[in-house]
Amino acid sequence: MNHVSYKIENYVCVIEINNPPMNILTKEFREEFVPFMEGLKTNKEVRAIIITGSGDRAFCAGADLNEEGELDDETVYQFIKEDNRNYDILNEMPQPVIAAVNGYAFGGGLELALAADIRLLSDNAKLCAAGVKVGLVVGPTRLVRLVGMAKAKEILLSGNTLTAEEADKAGLAYKVVPQDNLLEEAKQLAEKIASRAPVAVANVKESIHRAFDEDWDGAMEDEIGRFIKCQSTRDHKHAIEAFFNKEKPVFTGE
Secondary structure, eight states: OOSEEEEEETTEEEEEEOOTTTTOBOHHHHHHHHHHHHHHTTOTTOSEEEEEESSSSEEEOOBOHHHHHTOOTTTHHHHHHHHHHHHHHHHHOSSOEEEEEOSEEETHHHHHHHHSSEEEEETTOEEEOGGGGTTOOOSHHHHHHHHOHHHHHHHHHHOOOEEHHHHHHTTOOSEEEOGGGHHHHHHHHHHHHHTSOHHHHHHHHHHHHHHHHSOHHHHHHHHHHHHHHHHTSHHHHHHHHHHHTTOOOOOOOO
């Protein structure tokens, strides 16, 4: 692959957007990234995912404006659907996804970070919903769910660039760390997640999504169903046995 590089170690897959210097989302990237992520869904050697940008200048500075400039009324819808697959697939992954945001996350790059389950920011990160700056709508659906309506309006309508500290204060970040420590901090968190029971982790992620989107009764029924499903797994029974034996459980995803 040319625009997506990766390494799998300790059940963690570290993915780099490899399109320097700004790691923009091109047609070639989409054609590599989406099928790659589809393949990771069933990879038993991957229990957590980190996505970051190559270099230290940008996580992802958004879509290729040259591509957008060529769109017309007949092609724009298909383009947006294909572009949205970059983000939607992160929500669909059974494994939790950590965005290690190094540098600029603008436009579609911000969308990519918002679609991750957890965002870890370098202290030089810059986040911007740049849609209004170029006459477009970018980010409302995800951003309002993360920060609420009032803050989302402020960010989206102004087009202001947020520093890492401002993004953290708005509730967008798990943590802000020095640039040099970013990937190591992300790996530590990913490896901790990867050490937990994989079936339970995948079900917790999906249950959180359901809890947000459904009414109380529907969400609670879903949660109970997932508890019952996990209760019958080998990992659960092993964890209970390990607890009473004062041992550390080793999960297999069964």
